[in-house]
Amino acid sequence: MGDLTLVIGNKAFSSWSLRPWLALKRTGQPFREIVIPLRQPDTAARIAEHSPTGRVPCLRDGDRVIWDSLAICEYVAERFPDAALWPTDAHARAVARSVSAEMHSGFAALRTHMSMDLKAFRPGVGHNAESGADIARVFALWRDTRARFGAGGPFLFGDFSIADAMYAPVVTRFLTYGVAMDGPCADYAQAVMDLPAMKEWVEAAKAEPWDIYADERSPS
Numbered sequence: 001m002g003d004l005t006l007v008i009g010n011k012a013f014s015s016w017s018l019r020p021w022l023a024l025k026r027t028g029q030p031f032r033e034i035v036i037p038l039r040q041p042d043t044a045a046r047i048a049e050h051s052p053t054g055r056v057p058c059l060r061d062g063d064r065v066i067w068d069s070l071a072i073c074e075y076v077a078e079r080f081p082d083a084a085l086w087p088t089d090a091h092a093r094a095v096a097r098s099v100s101a102e103m104h105s106g107f108a109a110l111r112t113h114m115s116m117d118l119k120a121f122r123p124g125v126g127h128n129a130e131s132g133a134d135i136a137r138v139f140a141l142w143r144d145t146r147a148r149f150g151a152g153g154p155f156l157f158g159d160f161s162i163a164d165a166m167y168a169p170v171v172t173r174f175l176t177y178g179v180a181m182d183g184p185c186a187d188y189a190q191a192v193m194d195l196p197a198m199k200e201w202v203e204a205a206k207a208e209p210w211d212i213y214a215d216e217r218s219p220s
């Protein structure tokens with residue numbers, strides 16, 4: 001067993017970091033975490049000590065270095081197969097990979113106008129036509145996967161999977177920016193927020209001293 005270190009951004013704001021952190025937590029394997037606060041004078045230099053891309057997250061497993069959130073999740077799934085981080089059914093697994101890739105490569109408006117911000121509650125902020133289209137697609141995707149594959153549990157594919165790790169920051173955005181949720185979407189959001197690992201992350205985020213969006217939030 002190698003020694004695992006996950007290098008992440010600060011928990012209040014680094015949505016890409018949350019995703020592999022949740023996947024690793026799910027394995028039950030111990031890992032060290034290095035938190036690098038974003039938007040500080042030494043951020044770039046500190047990230048460069050670990051990550052070839054200048055971005056976090058980045059995973060070190062012994063002498064292996066793996067970067068990019070979805071690639072890290074894939075690596076963790078292969079490394080710890082007992083954690084069953086992808087659905088066992090081939091069709092469900094393919095769709096889980098599709099929605100995970102869709103999150104990883106898409107939803108630009110949602111990411112731009114509704115940044116993950118676990119230190120804030122800003123209902124109404126960031127709502128516009130572009131983010132509204134992204135929100136509608138997320139809701140359609142959640143309803144579809146819950147209806148077709150979710151019978152075995154409260155998550156998109158029943159049991160927790162990497163797809164849920166990919167959408168966990170979206171759940172927090174909807175709560176932060178007051179996106180109305182009902183029915184299966186509200187139930188799904190609650191299931192994500194009820195995960196013990198999610199509670200641990202949110203609590204740590206709120207306790208962080210750094211607040212990179214404070215200036216943008218102050219008038220409201």
Ligand SMILES: N[C@@H](CCC(=O)N[C@@H](CS)C(=O)NCC(=O)O)C(=O)O
Pocket residue numbers: 009013014015016017038039043044054055056057067068069070
């Ligand atoms: N595609 C990458 C995106 C990673 C990314 O953009 N990370 C941000 C933090 S959430 C970052 O490292 N930014 C560097 C900086 O702010 O200096 C992934 O999925 O891991």
